[in-house]
Amino acid sequence: xxxxxxxxxxxxxxxxxxxxxxxxxxxxxxxxxxxxxxxxxxxxxxxxxxxxxxxxxxxxxxxxxxxxxxxxxxxxxxxxxxxxxxxxxxxxxxxxxxxxxxxxxxxxxxxxxxxxxxxxxxxxxxxxxxxxxxxxxxxxxxxxxxxxxxxxxxxxxxxxxxxxxxxxxxxxxxxxxxxxxxxxxxxxxxxxxxxxxxxxxxxxxxxxxxxxxxxxxxxxxxxxxxxxxxxxxxxxxxxxxxxxxxxxxxxxxxxxxxxxxxxxxxxxxxxxxxxxxxxxxxxxxxxxxxxxxxxxxxxxxxxxxxxxxxxxxxxxxxxxxxxxxxxxxxxxxxxxxxxxxxxx
Amino acid sequence: xxxxxxxxxxxxxxxxxxxxxxxxxxxxxxxxxxxxxxxxxxxxxxxxxxxxxxxxxxxxxxxxxxxxxxxxxxxxxxxxxxxxxxxxxxxxxxxxxxxxxxxxxxxxxxxxxxxxxxxxxxxxxxxxxxxxxxxxxxxxxxxxxxxxxxxxxxxxxxxxxxxxxxxxxxxxxxxxxxxxxxxxxxxxxxxxxxxxxxxxxxxxxxxxxxxxxxxxxxxxxxxxxxxxxxxxxxxxxxxxxxxxxxxxxxxxxxxxxxxxxxxxxxxxxxxxxxxxxxxxxxxxxxxxxxxxxxxxxxxxxxxxxxxxxxxxxxxxxxxxxxxxxxxxxxxxxxxxxxxxxxxxxxxxxxxxxxxxxxxxxxxxxxxxxxxxxxxxxxxxxxxxxxxxxxxxxxxxxxxxxxxxxxxxxxxxxxxxxxxxxxxxxxxxxxxxxxxxxxxxxxxxxxxxxxxxxxxxxxxxxxxxxxxxxxxxxxxxxxxxxxxxxxxxxxxxxxxxxxxxxxxxxxxxxxxxxxxxxxxxxxxxxxxxxxxxxxxxxxxxxxxxxxxxxxxxxxxxxxxxxxxxxxxxxxxxxxxxxxxxxxxxxxxxxxxxxxxxxxxxxxxxxxxxxxxxxx
Numbered sequence: 001x002x003x004x005x006x007x008x009x010x011x012x013x014x015x016x017x018x019x020x021x022x023x024x025x026x027x028x029x030x031x032x033x034x035x036x037x038x039x040x041x042x043x044x045x046x047x048x049x050x051x052x053x054x055x056x057x058x059x060x061x062x063x064x065x066x067x068x069x070x071x072x073x074x075x076x077x078x079x080x081x082x083x084x085x086x087x088x089x090x091x092x093x094x095x096x097x098x099x100x101x102x103x104x105x106x107x108x109x110x111x112x113x114x115x116x117x118x119x120x121x122x123x124x125x126x127x128x129x130x131x132x133x134x135x136x137x138x139x140x141x142x143x144x145x146x147x148x149x150x151x152x153x154x155x156x157x158x159x160x161x162x163x164x165x166x167x168x169x170x171x172x173x174x175x176x177x178x179x180x181x182x183x184x185x186x187x188x189x190x191x192x193x194x195x196x197x198x199x200x201x202x203x204x205x206x207x208x209x210x211x212x213x214x215x216x217x218x219x220x221x222x223x224x225x226x227x228x229x230x231x232x233x234x235x236x237x238x239x240x241x242x243x244x245x246x247x248x249x250x251x252x253x254x255x256x257x258x259x260x261x262x263x264x265x266x267x268x269x270x271x272x273x274x275x276x277x278x279x280x281x282x283x284x285x286x287x288x289x290x291x292x293x294x295x296x297x298x299x300x301x302x303x304x305x306x307x308x309x310x311x312x313x314x315x316x317x318x319x320x321x322x323x324x325x326x327x328x329x330x331x332x333x334x335x336x337x338x339x340x341x342x343x344x
Numbered sequence: 345x346x347x348x349x350x351x352x353x354x355x356x357x358x359x360x361x362x363x364x365x366x367x368x369x370x371x372x373x374x375x376x377x378x379x380x381x382x383x384x385x386x387x388x389x390x391x392x393x394x395x396x397x398x399x400x401x402x403x404x405x406x407x408x409x410x411x412x413x414x415x416x417x418x419x420x421x422x423x424x425x426x427x428x429x430x431x432x433x434x435x436x437x438x439x440x441x442x443x444x445x446x447x448x449x450x451x452x453x454x455x456x457x458x459x460x461x462x463x464x465x466x467x468x469x470x471x472x473x474x475x476x477x478x479x480x481x482x483x484x485x486x487x488x489x490x491x492x493x494x495x496x497x498x499x500x501x502x503x504x505x506x507x508x509x510x511x512x513x514x515x516x517x518x519x520x521x522x523x524x525x526x527x528x529x530x531x532x533x534x535x536x537x538x539x540x541x542x543x544x545x546x547x548x549x550x551x552x553x554x555x556x557x558x559x560x561x562x563x564x565x566x567x568x569x570x571x572x573x574x575x576x577x578x579x580x581x582x583x584x585x586x587x588x589x590x591x592x593x594x595x596x597x598x599x600x601x602x603x604x605x606x607x608x609x610x611x612x613x614x615x616x617x618x619x620x621x622x623x624x625x626x627x628x629x630x631x632x633x634x635x636x637x638x639x640x641x642x643x644x645x646x647x648x649x650x651x652x653x654x655x656x657x658x659x660x661x662x663x664x665x666x667x668x669x670x671x672x673x674x675x676x677x678x679x680x681x682x683x684x685x686x687x688x689x690x691x692x693x694x695x696x697x698x699x700x701x702x703x704x705x706x707x708x709x710x711x712x713x714x715x716x717x718x719x720x721x722x723x724x725x726x727x728x729x730x731x732x733x734x735x736x737x738x739x740x741x742x743x744x745x746x747x748x749x750x751x752x753x754x755x756x757x758x759x760x761x762x763x764x765x766x767x768x769x770x771x772x773x774x775x776x777x778x779x780x781x782x783x784x785x786x787x788x789x790x791x792x793x794x795x796x797x798x799x800x801x802x803x804x805x806x807x808x809x810x811x812x813x814x815x816x817x818x819x820x821x822x823x824x825x826x827x828x829x830x831x832x833x834x835x836x837x838x839x840x841x842x843x844x845x846x847x848x849x850x851x852x853x854x855x856x857x858x859x860x861x862x863x864x865x866x867x868x869x870x871x872x873x874x875x876x877x878x879x880x881x882x883x884x885x886x887x888x889x890x891x892x893x894x895x896x897x898x899x900x901x902x903x904x905x906x907x908x909x910x911x912x913x914x915x916x917x918x919x920x921x922x923x924x925x926x927x928x929x930x931x932x933x934x935x936x937x938x939x940x941x942x943x944x945x946x947x948x949x950x951x952x953x954x955x956x957x958x
Binding site: 166167168170229232235257258259305309312313 | 668
């Protein structure tokens with residue numbers, strides 16, 4: 001079992017850990033050589049592919065200088081102030097360099113270092129229930145109760161529920177755009193100890209599992225008249241900086257790998273669950289497909305019908321949701337209240 | 345000419361350890377051909393792409409141009425590792441290389457050919473593990489699925505080698521052998537000497553598009569024997585090699601335009617099948633590949649009709665196995681609303697063209713027999729007669745006026761008008777109903793009803809089609825009946841304010857037909873659409889629809905029309921208007937709040953004295 005990677009030893013002097021891109025952009029703007037190279041590079045990347053860009057001497061020089069700057073290694077934080085601006089700066093450099101055609105893209109977000117155990121510790125403070133009662137109770141109902149006892153959670157939860165269940169007309173059951181926005185606010189601004197309990201509660205009966213499935217008001221935020229093709233959905237998501245970043249984050253943190261016992265990168269369940277929750281409120285919103293208690297199946301609202309020659313790629317994309325051992329292990333571990341303890 | 349060579353895999357994956365020796369083979373890449381004469385040449389892009397969008401000159405990896413073996417030309421030491429993983433925050437350091445393919449020796453080593461595959465190298469921060477410490481799974485296969493794609497109609501060739509070059513190189517004291525388990529008659533052949541897998545004949549996707557085999561590996565070390573099996577999948581890629589055809593030979597459909605004349609109406613639909621797949625992504629390009637064009641010289645026809653093309657995936661079963669195909673549907677749609685006076689019949693031809701199919705039968709002709717029938721704007725030969733109670737209030741709904749077939753009309757706008765008679769008795773008016781289909785007759789001036797000289801009033805109703813200006817008239821008689829009731833004191837002007845049956849039924853209010861509000865007694869439990877409420881007329885309020893007459897004044901039926909707050913258990917109606925369902929009794933103060941609550945005044949309970957009597 002490989003441990004987490006050793007921190008890179010060759011970071012530029014005076015630079016410890018990733019700076020956020022908004023700050024890095026300010027730093028670069030204050031330095032004439034950096035800001036002019038950044039401008040050059042952005043012009044190089046606009047409308048050109050990586051290879052023609054690398055062939056150009058001026059572009060290459062700009063790239064070499066920028067590789068030493070904080071701008072090159074910058075990252076963003078989930079739910080930070082100016083998150084969108086930060087991501088725009090990030091993709092302005094990275095989109096041209098990674099060609100944007102990769103199946104998996106690297107996450108523009110800072111790595112998650114906290115662990116599920118942190119959540120459990122906090123959760124136990126306000127649940128305070130004895131284990132005998134817990135074994136019979138409906139965990140999803142308990143999660144809703146816990147949320148209602150917290151002003152912030154209650155306000156944002158009732159906010160998205162009323163937005164998502166407001167009927168507009170006979171043909172339009174709700175405003176999907178507003179519902180998604182309200183859901184994003186809920187998952188960005190409410191701490192994981194509340195949101196994870198609602199999303200990933202463990203269930204022994206159908207009523208509980210149905211409540212879990214209904215958490216995000218799927219009739220508005222998830223289901224639609226037609227099921228689009230998953231690659232089409234991915235294309236729509238990648239056209240939007242925020243959605244693209246959340247999807248890249250999901251792929252980075254939940255991509256199943258044999259290198260770790262839990263199948264999760266770095267055995268980090270918290271990171272996987274966090275990036276799953278980060279997808280809710282976008283085109284690619286995932287949810288439980290049914291109220292089954294025995295098997296957990298997650299999927300975005302799409303299918304691989306009509307994929308033509310891209311069927312293999314489409315199914316690979318869909319399997320990262322439907323048959324992902326990392327995601328499944330993370331959800332189950334959260335439900336059971338177990339976590340792996342990282343090697344020190 | 346397009347390059348015929350292609351890679352049977354999109355991605356390759358291998359691990360690289362610290363200090364592995366130069367010359368170490370890492371993996372082998374194969375190419376498949378378009379024609380037998382072609383020779384494959386491989387070359388590497390001279391840049392390593394490090395995740396996090398960094399690149400570095402490739403000083404370590406090379407590929408044999410003719411065999412496709414990727415090998416280490418220089419060992420990676422710890423310093424190289426650290427340099428390649430700067431800024432790589434992933435739990436795993438990966439570098440990426442592009443391998444290019446050409447049918448002739450490479451002249452300039454540039455990274456610009458379209459035919460490329462991606463090699464991922466996981467950099468493992470340790471020296472290569474001892475062979476004895478590796479599991480059978482690690483010795484036999486990489487982490488990547490054994491999944492390949494082979495184009496249909498192409499010559500046979502080798503597309504994979506099961507043996508891992510790196511393991512074979514390092515663990516020579518182990519005996520590792522493979523077998524490919526397949527059903528009889530599968531067009532693949534496994535060569536035990538080279539461990540290579542060959543496709544033995546041209547494949548046809550329309551026959552079968554997926555082969556599922558099993559690769560079995562046996563590792564022997566002295567007396568120890570380990571076995572591992574993994575799926576080995578081959579997908580057959582499609583090309584446009586099938587012409588369109590008609591299911592059951594149907595190429596003709598009738599399209600009749602009568603009452604429904606609205607723009608956007610689908611008149612008829614014909615279906616065309618194709619055994620080829622059609623990707624719905626990206627949608628527009630697939631639409632362009634399969635066209636449907638109206639063949640006509642008549643500008644009126646091309647302005648009035650359009651063809652809409654949708655397609656979806658269906659399955660054919662040519663010989664037991666299922667393969668995907670496409671159903672194309674061509675709908676004849678009205679491009680604009682057609683006047684009620686239009687009358688003609690003709691045949692409309694639509695040419696469907698599979699533009700990427702290279703053969704003589706690439707197109708089919710579809711025929712629509714179009715008949716546009718005129719519709720008459722007329723009242724059926726009755727005259728309308730309505731009786732109105734003298735105690736009716738303003739906005740009481742008396743009845744509906746409707747020309748023949750009016751409810752079937754779509755895309756025809758009819759306006760109804762009352763032509764006033766001589767005299768001074770005009771108690772009623774008319775309002776357009778929904779979608780201009782009918783007219784709603786209602787009391788507009790209730791004081792007229794009370795005047796003794798007004799008894800029987802005759803109107804002429806006129807209905808006019810907006811587009812053609814065609815109109816028709818009929819006679820309408822309104823008979824006033826009933827005796828005037830004494831008005832109760834202290835009654836509110838809206839029925840909806842009353843919370844109890846008694847006060848409801850002794851008062852009138854806006855919209856009442858006979859001078860008294862009506863009580864609807866709900867029966868349901870909890871929050872129900874059948875809640876108790878006081879209404880001017882149970883027939884129209886609350887029915888979940890805020891109709892034109894109710895919409896004129898918020899006091900008539902707030903239960904259907906309110907947009908204000910509703911306090912208590914309830915569900916809102918469509919578009920946030922009205923109370924769709926409520927708990928107990930719902931009552932409203934017009935222009936203010938509505939309340940839904942359980943009535944807490946109960947029947948007097950049987951007390952102890954009463955119980956002993958019983």
